[in-house]
Amino acid sequence: MCGICGIIGVPRASADSLVRDMCRTLAHRGPDDEHVVAGNNWAFGQRRLAVIDLSLNARQPFINEDGSCFLTSNGEIYNFRELRQPLVNAGHRFVSSSDCEVILHLMEEDGESGLLKLNGMYAFAFLDQRRRKVMLCRDRLGIKPLYYRRTPEAVLFASEIKALVGKEGGGVRRDRLQEFFQYRYVSGSDTLFQDIQEVLPGHWVSIDLDSLEIEDRAYWVPAVRKSTGTPVDEVALARELEQAVARQLVSDVPLGCQLSGGLDSSLVTQMAMRQTDRRMHTFSIGFAGYEKDESMWAQKIGRTLDTIHHSIPYTEREFLEDLALGSYLHDEPLNHANSLPMYKLCREARKHVTVLVTGEGADELFGGYSWHRRLWRLGEWGQGVHWPLTEWLARTFGARRLDRILPLLGTSPREMATQAGKWVSDKCLRELLESYSPLKNAYRSQLEINEHLPLAAILDMDLRTYLVSILQRQDRMSMASGVESRVPFLDHVLVEKVLQIPVYQHFENGRGKAILRHIARGRIPDEILDRPKIGFSLPLCSWMRNPRGLGGLLDWLSDERAVSRRIWKRNLICTKVAEHRQGTHDHSDLLWSMLSFELWARIWLDGVPHPQLKDEILAMAERKI
Numbered sequence: 001m002c003g004i005c006g007i008i009g010v011p012r013a014s015a016d017s018l019v020r021d022m023c024r025t026l027a028h029r030g031p032d033d034e035h036v037v038a039g040n041n042w043a044f045g046q047r048r049l050a051v052i053d054l055s056l057n058a059r060q061p062f063i064n065e066d067g068s069c070f071l072t073s074n075g076e077i078y079n080f081r082e083l084r085q086p087l088v089n090a091g092h093r094f095v096s097s098s099d100c101e102v103i104l105h106l107m108e109e110d111g112e113s114g115l116l117k118l119n120g121m122y123a124f125a126f127l128d129q130r131r132r133k134v135m136l137c138r139d140r141l142g143i144k145p146l147y148y149r150r151t152p153e154a155v156l157f158a159s160e161i162k163a164l165v166g167k168e169g170g171g172v173r174r175d176r177l178q179e180f181f182q183y184r185y186v187s188g189s190d191t192l193f194q195d196i197q198e199v200l201p202g203h204w205v206s207i208d209l210d211s212l213e214i215e216d217r218a219y220w221v222p223a224v225r226k227s228t229g230t231p232v233d234e235v236a237l238a239r240e241l242e243q244a245v246a247r248q249l250v251s252d253v254p255l256g257c258q259l260s261g262g263l264d265s266s267l268v269t270q271m272a273m274r275q276t277d278r279r280m281h282t283f284s285i286g287f288a289g290y291e292k293d294e295s296m297w298a299q300k301i302g303r304t305l306d307t308i309h310h311s312i313p314y315t316e317r318e319f320l321e322d323l324a325l326g327s328y329l330h331d332e333p334l335n336h337a338n339s340l341p342m343y344k345l346c347r348e349a350r351k352h353v354t355v356l357v358t359g360e361g362a363d364e365l366f367g368g369y370s371w372h373r374r375l376w377r378l379g380e381w382g383q384g385v386h387w388p389l390t391e392w393l394a395r396t397f398g399a400r401r402l403d404r405i406l407p408l409l410g411t412s413p414r415e416m417a418t419q420a421g422k423w424v425s426d427k428c429l430r431e432l433l434e435s436y437s438p439l440k441n442a443y444r445s446q447l448e449i450n451e452h453l454p455l456a457a458i459l460d461m462d463l464r465t466y467l468v469s470i471l472q473r474q475d476r477m478s479m480a481s482g483v484e485s486r487v488p489f490l491d492h493v494l495v496e497k498v499l500q501i502p503v504y505q506h507f508e509n510g511r512g513k514a515i516l517r518h519i520a521r522g523r524i525p526d527e528i529l530d531r532p533k534i535g536f537s538l539p540l541c542s543w544m545r546n547p548r549g550l551g552g553l554l555d556w557l558s559d560e561r562a563v564s565r566r567i568w569k570r571n572l573i574c575t576k577v578a579e580h581r582q583g584t585h586d587h588s589d590l591l592w593s594m595l596s597f598e599l600w601a602r603i604w605l606d607g608v609p610h611p612q613l614k615d616e617i618l619a620m621a622e623r624k625i
Contacts, residue, residue, distance in 0.1 A: 001484035002060070003029030003047040004072040004146075005163050006125050008134055009154035009212050015043035022156075022163040023047050028329075029074075029159060029479045037061045037070060041209065042134070044072040044125060051076065051355060051484055052252050058098035064108055065093050068129045071104040074159055075122035075144045076484070078247040078491075083117060099250075100124075107135070112204060115219045119247065119492065123199070125157055132209040140220045141361070141490045142201030142468040145475055149196050150214065155207050160476070161331040164196055165604070171195075172605060177567060178439055181429060181593045182422040184335035185469035188443030189216075192332050193604070201468060220492070222463055222499060224448055225456035229502040237497060238519040244491035245271040248357060256281035256353035258345065258485070259309070260536060261297025263513060264359030264368075266528055267520045268488055272357055273305050281352045282307040285314050285341045290539045297528060304525055312348050314341040316543050316550060320621050323599065324614035329480045330473070333600040337592055338536045339473045346481035354483060360474055361489035364467045365498050367459060367512035368533065371420040374405055375454035376507050378416065413457035418444055420458050421466055423589045432572050432590075456503045541588040545581050552621045554580075554591060561606070562598050 003026030007015050016038040023034050023045040030047025033056075037044050044061040052058070061072040077083070080099035083106060088094065092105040099120070106114040107126045112135070121143035126135045136157055138146045148157040149164045158164050171194035176186045189197045199205050202220035207213070245268060249255060257269040259282035273280060282302050286295030295311050302309030322340040330339060349356055363369050367376070407425070408416045418441070430436045447464050450456030471487070478485035488494075501515070508514035517529050543550040554577045556562055558570050573594065579585040599617075602608045608616075 001029075001049040001051055001076065001479065002072075002074045003027075003159045003163075003479070004045070004060075004074045004123065004125060005156075005158040006042065006044040006072060006134075007154055007156045008042045008207055008209060010041060010043075012038045012040055012043070015041070018156075019043040019045040021166075022158055025163040025166075026159060028482070031482050033059055035059050035061065037063065039070075039127075039129070042127065044070055044127065046072045046074075049354070049479070049482060049484060050253070052080075052250065053096050053098040054252055055096065057096035058101070060100065062095075062098075062101050062104045064104055069104060069108045070127040071100070071107070071124060073100040073103055073122060073124035074146075075100070075120055075124075075139065076248075076250075076486070077102055077118055077120040077122060078250060079117075079119040112217075112219060115204065121487070121490075123159065127209075129209075134207040134209060135204050136199050136207070137204040137219075138199040138201055140202045140222075140492045141463075141471070141495065143471050143475070143487055143490060145472060146199040147191070147196055148199065148205065150212070151195075155212055155214070161191060161193055161196055162328070165193060170604060172601070174567075177597075178429060178433065178436065179441060180333065180597065181433075181590075182424050182426075182439065183466075183469075184333075184423055184593055184596075185466070185472075186332070187441065187465045187468075190443075192600075201464075221448070222460075223496065225450045225453075225460050225499060226502050227450060227453050227456055228504075229500065232497075232501045232505060232515060234515060234518050237494075237515065240494050240497055241267075241488065241519065242271050242275075244488040244494045245357070246275050247491065248486045248488045249275060251355050253354035254281070254352065255355040255357065256283060256349060257307070258282075258349075258356045258358040259284050259298050259302060259307070260359070261294040261299075261301055261528070262359070262533065262535075263516060263520060263524075263529060264362035264489065266301045266359075266524045267516065268357055268359045269301070269307065270305055270520075270523045271488075273307065280307050281349070282309045283312060283345050283349045283356070284309070285312050285345045285536075287314055287341075287538055292534050292537050292539075294534055294536075297531070301524060301528055308352075310348060310352070312345055314344055314538070316539075318344060319538075319543070320550060320617055321614065323617055324603070324610040326477075327596070327599045327613075328603055328610040330476050332472075333593075333596040335469050335596070336473055337540050337596075338538055339477055341538060342473065342536075343477040343480065346478045346483045346485075350481045350483050355486060356478065356483055357486045357488065358474065359489065360470060360485075360487045361467065362513065362516060364459070364462045364470075365489060365495065366514075366516050367455065367503075367506040369462070369512075372455060372458055372462075372512050373507075373510070375408075375416055375420055375458045376512070377510075378405065378408060379454045408454075413451055413454045414445075414449060416454045417449065417457035417461040421462065424593060428590060432568050432576070434566050434569060450503075453503060455506070459503065459506075540592060541580075541586055544588055544591055545583060547581060548623070549621050551581060552623065553595060553617060556598055556620065557591070557594050561602070565601065565605075567597075568594065 005022035033048040123146035284298030449460035
């Protein structure tokens with residue numbers, strides 16, 4: 001696990017210097033080593049977090065036998081041992097026992113077709129001087145990040161955007177702001193930064209060494225969900241999940257589990273514990289006095305499985321102290337407030353382990369979110385029907401859940417999937433933004449998804465969009481702590497099998513993740529399985545009601561700096577803040593989207609260093625009212 005970077009199209013001396021600067025920006029991703037290799041008009045760099053083969057033999061960038069091919073990579077290849085021997089038999093010489101060296105020789109031997117042999121999480125740059133090409137490649141599900149920037153003179157790439165924009169920051173894509181405010185992320189290859197693109201999951205981007213022409217292609221596309229079909233063999237699927245967990249336990253450094261106390265992480269931890277002969281460290285985060293605090297459940301499953309469990313408290317004060325640095329580390333606005341407690345969990349975990357196995361990805365695969373349940377219900381009821389009585393009840397009693405369903409009535413499964421993932425309604429943004437037009441998202445409209453069932457459509461959409469934003473959070477917060485985060489549920493062999501399951505099997509008695517619940521029965525306590533899903537939440541709503549603390553920062557949304565951006569209307573944002581503080585409305589979803597953007601803008605548009613912003617945040621939060 002590492003931070004990678006490079007530049008193509010610049011003379012050797014300048015390229016070497018620029019890439020060393022980029023490596024320094026990415027130092028948090030790789031505390032163990034730094035190395036740069038430069039050629040005539042290019043340079044590759046890497047900051048290393050050593051996980052497999054801790055020796056200097058595994059230092060990257062790797063160079064092949066005759067000096068014609070180079071590789072800098074980030075991630076882990078879990079099937080590297082089975083891939084290595086055929087390459088040795090073909091005459092390739094390895095200099096390390098690193099998993100990632102396999103990529104170098106596999107790409108040299110098989111070219112792009114070799115990508116389909118990889119099982120792992122990875123983002124890499126491979127340079128083949130014989131073909132005069134550089135290939136940027138990202139794993140199938142987007143677990144590891146990779147960005148690039150085209151300038152008139154060069155192409156730059158890096159694991160994080162901050163290494164591409166430098167200290168001067170960058171401009172904002174104003175045409176993508178509406179999508180960010182509604183979904184909390186930008187879908188597709190665009191980012192909120194002008195001129196910076198993301199390599200899409202399952203894609204490779206080829207760059208001509210001489211002309212700098214860029215070509216983007218997919219090498220893997222997830223199958224569309226099935227409306228009908230043969231019921232899944234749950235015993236076989238459980239065996240597949242166990243194998244995925246086993247593959248991801250390979251490590252030359254201490255390994256533990258991120259254990260929330262919910263179904264997904266508990267099941268992964270149980271399977272990991274069965275395949276090791278030592279007690280594992282497990283970690284959870286908690287919020288004292290919060291009704292949705294899950295730490296007691298994490299402690300319970302930790303005792304049941306006999307782990308060395310660490311329950312880590314988190315407070316509003318710590319949230320405020322982490323807010324500026326977290327906004328900087330995330331590159332784009334913090335899409336989820338729980339990124340910051342996750343950051344603390346990873347920092348504490350690093351005192352004991354270097355690798356964390358997590359339950360990320362299970363909700364997207366098996367239907368675990370509240371909006372999945374809403375679309376499942378619409379599929380059961382018949383989505384083409386309008387119900388005047390239901391509409392009257394929702395408007396009369398302000399039923400928030402029904403309000404989320406009403407805009408979906410009478411629309412197609414694709415439109416439902418597009419609408420269901422929004423945190424902020426069209427109506428709200430139409431009133432609030434200085435400039436609003438109906439959102440036309442070309443990326444979502446072109447995705448291949450199930451067009452017949454609402455549940456299948458949203459599961460397809462989330463796997464291709466929302467999941468990528470969740471993985472970005474997981475990557476940034478863990479890597480900033482010197483921790484590698486692994487996701488067995490996103491083993492592509494397992495994913496391909498899950499995508500063949502008829503979607504109706506994922507729900508039972510109105511609850512999603514029915515298949516996982518069946519697999520987990522008998523492995524973890526029934527009270528864990530049968531309790532309602534809570535999710536990784538924090539008391540954001542109540543913190544924002546206080547005019548001091550986090551709530552005090554809401555005044556930034558209407559100050560001169562924010563208003564000068566001409567994005568939202570001052571009088572209306574003041575009204576939303578006042579209504580939330582008075583407790584008459586819950587605007588926390590909207591206000592978090594706006595606040596996270598404003599903090600991002602102060603760092604990346606206004607050029608405020610994150611240590612200075614931290615001081616300003618604490619001063620604002622503690623001021624006398």
